[in-house]
Amino acid sequence: MGGIRVAVCGAAGRMGREVVRAVSESGDMELVAAVDHSELGRDAGDLVGIPPLSVPIRSDLGGALADSGAEVLVDFTVPGSALGNIETALRAGVAAVVGTTGFTPGDLDKVRGWCEETRIPALVAPNFAIGAVLMMRFAEQAAAYLPDAEIIELHHEKKVDSPSGTAVMTAQKIIAARKGEPSPAPGEPVEKIPGARGGETGGVHIHSVRLPGYVAHQEVIFGGVGQTLTIRHDSTDRRSFMPGVLLAVRRIRGLSGLTVGLENLL
Numbered sequence: 001m002g003g004i005r006v007a008v009c010g011a012a013g014r015m016g017r018e019v020v021r022a023v024s025e026s027g028d029m030e031l032v033a034a035v036d037h038s039e040l041g042r043d044a045g046d047l048v049g050i051p052p053l054s055v056p057i058r059s060d061l062g063g064a065l066a067d068s069g070a071e072v073l074v075d076f077t078v079p080g081s082a083l084g085n086i087e088t089a090l091r092a093g094v095a096a097v098v099g100t101t102g103f104t105p106g107d108l109d110k111v112r113g114w115c116e117e118t119r120i121p122a123l124v125a126p127n128f129a130i131g132a133v134l135m136m137r138f139a140e141q142a143a144a145y146l147p148d149a150e151i152i153e154l155h156h157e158k159k160v161d162s163p164s165g166t167a168v169m170t171a172q173k174i175i176a177a178r179k180g181e182p183s184p185a186p187g188e189p190v191e192k193i194p195g196a197r198g199g200e201t202g203g204v205h206i207h208s209v210r211l212p213g214y215v216a217h218q219e220v221i222f223g224g225v226g227q228t229l230t231i232r233h234d235s236t237d238r239r240s241f242m243p244g245v246l247l248a249v250r251r252i253r254g255l256s257g258l259t260v261g262l263e264n265l266l
Contacts, residue, residue, distance in 0.1 A: 007033035007070035009085050015076035017048045022242040032068035035061050061085055065092045072249050075100055083107055090114045096122040097248045101165030112258040121255040125262040126165025128244030133263045135233035136170050139220045142229055143177040146222035154209040154217040162208035166218055175202035
């Protein structure tokens, strides 16, 4: 065994399990720590259905990082705990690759400050699927010519934040890329059911769907005179995120400060 020494926080979750498997099968990485508050003591390999890795699930992140000599932490948890996990990692000299979503601008400012203070890098990405990053890039290009747009994002029923981080970032890119002005809104909006038009930021409406059967999906619809343009990305399996996660693990130590978005590595 050898290569980049990786710790996974949220290892017993659905995304965490995929990261454990991907790291273990990568060939240039070694899983050295797995942290969660469930499945305690269970071997991480056994948990994900691969041969044992001699890495038991434990709950103390600080101790796990210190004992394992981890170089990179991959975090897929929830915002309430991820922020503390990032600080713990950076202060331990461990770079952080974070797929947890739902951070506020203030949260990112905190991470940015910790990175500057410790001189250890972190990457926070709302989506690690290469196709999703391309979807956002294409939407950004289209917004320069078709400024009227709405976003529909669909995720599994257990996703806690809405709209998704990907939808928020897409809206921000659309707003920044507009060369023309979006069509003026009609007079006083009438929603027979409050929220029927979704949330709105900068003139971009975002609609969130949470249902069993979905993984992660997003559709960006642009409207123009006599035409529409739809850009859609579908992740039908969580394995779709793993090439991006592994890319981030390989590249993170060469970065500085806080990087937001996987597109910065492509």
